Amino acid sequence: MTDDSKQDNKRDGKNDRRDFLRKSLLTGGILAAGAFGFEKVFSADKQSGEKVKVLTADGKLVEVDSAHITESGPCCTSPKESRKGIPGRKFVMVIDLAKCEDTQKCQKACQKHHFLPQQDKWLKVFKMQESPETAPFWMPKPCFHCDHPPCVKVCPVDATYKREDGIVLIDNERCIGCRFCMAACPYSTRSFNWSEPILPAEHAKDCYSPETSVPRKKGTVEKCDFCPDMLRQGKLPHCVTACPNSVYYFGDLNEDTVTNGDETVRFSELIRKKSGYRYLESLGTEPSVYYLPPVNRIFPFEDRAEDKNG
Amino acid sequence: MNKKFKTMNDIIKPVNDEEAIQMLHQFNEDLLPKKFGRIGVIWTIFLCAVIINGLFCYIKQLRYGLSVTGMGDIVSWGIYISNFVFFVAVSLVGSLITAVLYLLNVNWRSPLTRIAEIIALACIIFAGLIIIVDMGRPDRILNMFIHGRIQSPIVWDVIVVMTYMAISFLLLYFPLLPGIAFCRDHIPGIPKWQKWMYKTLSFRWKWKPEQFQIVKRAISILSVMIIPVALSIHTVTSWLFATTYRPGWDSTIFGPYFVAGAFMVGAAAVIAAMYVFVRFYPRYDQYITDKHFDRMGILLVLLSLIYLYFNVNEYLVPGYKMKGDDADYLTELFIGKFAPMFWSVQILGMILPIILLMFKKFRRPFPIFIISVFVIVGAWFKRFLIVIPTLLHPFLPMQEVPEKYKIYVPTYPEWSITFASLAGALLVITVFVRYFPIISIWEVAEERGVSHDVIYKHLNEGK
Numbered sequence: 001m002t003d004d005s006k007q008d009n010k011r012d013g014k015n016d017r018r019d020f021l022r023k024s025l026l027t028g029g030i031l032a033a034g035a036f037g038f039e040k041v042f043s044a045d046k047q048s049g050e051k052v053k054v055l056t057a058d059g060k061l062v063e064v065d066s067a068h069i070t071e072s073g074p075c076c077t078s079p080k081e082s083r084k085g086i087p088g089r090k091f092v093m094v095i096d097l098a099k100c101e102d103t104q105k106c107q108k109a110c111q112k113h114h115f116l117p118q119q120d121k122w123l124k125v126f127k128m129q130e131s132p133e134t135a136p137f138w139m140p141k142p143c144f145h146c147d148h149p150p151c152v153k154v155c156p157v158d159a160t161y162k163r164e165d166g167i168v169l170i171d172n173e174r175c176i177g178c179r180f181c182m183a184a185c186p187y188s189t190r191s192f193n194w195s196e197p198i199l200p201a202e203h204a205k206d207c208y209s210p211e212t213s214v215p216r217k218k219g220t221v222e223k224c225d226f227c228p229d230m231l232r233q234g235k236l237p238h239c240v241t242a243c244p245n246s247v248y249y250f251g252d253l254n255e256d257t258v259t260n261g262d263e264t265v266r267f268s269e270l271i272r273k274k275s276g277y278r279y280l281e282s283l284g285t286e287p288s289v290y291y292l293p294p295v296n297r298i299f300p301f302e303d304r305a306e307d308k309n310g
Numbered sequence: 311m312n313k314k315f316k317t318m319n320d321i322i323k324p325v326n327d328e329e330a331i332q333m334l335h336q337f338n339e340d341l342l343p344k345k346f347g348r349i350g351v352i353w354t355i356f357l358c359a360v361i362i363n364g365l366f367c368y369i370k371q372l373r374y375g376l377s378v379t380g381m382g383d384i385v386s387w388g389i390y391i392s393n394f395v396f397f398v399a400v401s402l403v404g405s406l407i408t409a410v411l412y413l414l415n416v417n418w419r420s421p422l423t424r425i426a427e428i429i430a431l432a433c434i435i436f437a438g439l440i441i442i443v444d445m446g447r448p449d450r451i452l453n454m455f456i457h458g459r460i461q462s463p464i465v466w467d468v469i470v471v472m473t474y475m476a477i478s479f480l481l482l483y484f485p486l487l488p489g490i491a492f493c494r495d496h497i498p499g500i501p502k503w504q505k506w507m508y509k510t511l512s513f514r515w516k517w518k519p520e521q522f523q524i525v526k527r528a529i530s531i532l533s534v535m536i537i538p539v540a541l542s543i544h545t546v547t548s549w550l551f552a553t554t555y556r557p558g559w560d561s562t563i564f565g566p567y568f569v570a571g572a573f574m575v576g577a578a579a580v581i582a583a584m585y586v587f588v589r590f591y592p593r594y595d596q597y598i599t600d601k602h603f604d605r606m607g608i609l610l611v612l613l614s615l616i617y618l619y620f621n622v623n624e625y626l627v628p629g630y631k632m633k634g635d636d637a638d639y640l641t642e643l644f645i646g647k648f649a650p651m652f653w654s655v656q657i658l659g660m661i662l663p664i665i666l667l668m669f670k671k672f673r674r675p676f677p678i679f680i681i682s683v684f685v686i687v688g689a690w691f692k693r694f695l696i697v698i699p700t701l702l703h704p705f706l707p708m709q710e711v712p713e714k715y716k717i718y719v720p721t722y723p724e725w726s727i728t729f730a731s732l733a734g735a736l737l738v739i740t741v742f743v744r745y746f747p748i749i750s751i752w753e754v755a756e757e758r759g760v761s762h763d764v765i766y767k768h769l770n771e772g773k
Binding site: 126159193 | 709
């Protein structure tokens with residue numbers, strides 16, 4: 001926990017608003033991590049003599065023996081805890097299609113942090129062309145974290161759920177693998193672990209949390225999770241930070257603020273000025289991901305090598 | 311005696327009790343289960359072999375996950391699901407023959423009710439099993455009950471399928487009670503365990519007319535109960551598709567469309583079974599006559615016409631508009647990759663049977679059996695065409711997925727398991743026929759004027 005705050009303080013925000021966003025996210029992160037640390041206090045019985053101060057969920061500062069605290073990483077929020085979401089938040093993403101030149105850095109970061117193999121891509125970058133006469137463009141597509149999620153509606157066991165902060169997650173310790181959510185999702189967002197997932201040895205035994213989606217489990221459904229483990233630490237999702245062209249804006253609808261790492265702007269202003277829209281609005285799923293149209297592009301459209309050949 | 315029962319209308323009713331008793335003896339002799347001949351044994355061994363092969367493949371699937379199937383993130387439901395829909399469809403026939411015809415007071419139905427009921431029960435059992443096979447985590451099946459959410463059509467399906475299974479079982483069992491008692495009292499030289507089984511299952515049936523009255527009352531109550539449940543199982547099964555947004559599934563008529571198709575394939579299944587029984591049991595043609603085939607043929611034409619009507623609505627209306635999202639999917643069905651299967655199913659499995667069965671000579675046992683087999687096979691592939699092409703036409707382009715996800719070819723284990731489930735349903739029917747009368751003796755007796763009093767008096771004589 002103390003590590004996170006140090007890291008966060010070290011980083012200099014480019015303006016006040018960004019700092020503010022970070023800090024408010026951070027508070028949530030500390031509270032959750034504190035709650036976890038406090039739980040650990042009662043489960044350990046060794047003593048080391050070295051005392052450490054931790055913040056409990058109800059805001060008290062308590063001193064405990066350092067041996068009582070296990071280094072579990074800040075992300076291991078229990079399945080029960082991860083159903084609640086980060087209080088007071090409503091996450092939103094804006095993707096500026098004008099800036100995307102298909103570097104796939106976002107995708108690589110996502111693959112790396114979720115230990116995904118080549119064939120499973122939670123974040124896909126589509127080559128879109130509405131009709132033969134219209135210009136092609138690249139369209140990165142994460143999970144839309146819909147406000148009326150068709151996938152959540154059809155889940156028979158409440159394994160996938162909508163949290164109060166807008167994020168749709170999957171509890172892979174409850175999922176029965178019926179794949180109804182995959183049929184219900186109109187955006188082909190979800191993927192399935194058809195066989196035993198291969199994980200790096202050091203992460204295979206990690207404690208499971210729906211917020212990290214790691215370790216992945218055979219016979220269950222998974223998808224883009226908006227990286228709630230990062231959000232709890234006050235950081236941005238991996239795809240947002242990895243993008244060299246600042247395509248992604250991420251933020252909070254309640255605060256009406258989004259940031260792409262370079263600039264922090266009013267969400268409503270951005271959407272109004274650049275005619276933001278949501279994909280397949282007519283389905284009524286109310287996605288949390290908005291697109292800015294691919295106008296005045298700064299890059300020429302270049303096809304991928306494999307597409308050129310094929 | 312033989313000539314008497316050639317057709318249903320020529321039934322000669324017994325003039326006195328003595329003749330009635332004589333008739334009853336004849337029924338028992340003809341209809342009580344018999345040991346299988348060579349073909350019966352080979353058939354049973356064949357079914358067992360198919361099932362064992364399927365079980366081996368299922369063990370492999372449990373070990374390596376669903377990756378042993380041809381499914382992928384695009385086609386996330388394959389032939390397991392289409393087979394499930396097929397089973398649910400066929401199982402609907404129980405309610406049609408037993409309940410609908412019963413309530414309509416159709417008098418020729420009595421030799422067919424048990425055939426329909428055992429098909430219904432066998433199919434609904436394997437519908438339940440095949441859906442477990444399709445699950446990624448069958449070990450977590452209890453989550454359905456621990457964490458079940460009533461919003462999900464899958465939970466509705468579990469509820470109605472289980473209710474249907476229970477009512478179907480009772481609708482098979484109540485009329486069977488006197489049948490088991492016939493077996494208990496009238497099959498000579500059976501092994502001890504078999505005697506014990508009949509004794510236990512017949513619940514000390516005493517042939518009292520009051521008992522018959524209770525059974526008949528139970529049948530009429532269950533017949534009314536099963537109709538809404540039967541309509542629900544297939545309607546809810548259609549909603550597994552219709553509650554999604556995908557082109558091809560996003561249809562408001564999916565409920566009645568599925569129910570109509572189910573009645574059609576169910577009637578065909580009963581006709582096929584009727585033919586097999588008449589063919590292998592020499593005296594059964596006295597009970598399941600040409601007239602029964604003829605009547606079932608007319609029923610099949612009627613049901614197929616209703617299904618044709620729904621097909622016109624389901625395919626031609628969207629086909630007239632060729633709306634953006636539907637266009638690719640429909641083109642693929644009409645003239646694309648799935649066209650050979652689509653037109654074979656529509657023509658051989660529906661249109662041609664309708665035309666042929668309009669002629670009386672095609673409603674004779676052998677031709678109608680062949681036509682029914684075409685209808686059944688067509689119906690299986692129709693479910694394939696309902697499930698798979700839609701999944702291959704998502705809203706977003708199929709990019710950034712491995713090439714193997716863009717096509718769907720069922721694998722050997724997948725086929726093995728599917729065939730094992732079909733063989734399993736047939737084995738249930740086969741074993742049932744071996745140990746229980748497949749034509750209800752007392753109902754046939756009743757239809758032919760042998761009163762319950764006569765049965766009671768006769769069977770309790772000398773006791």
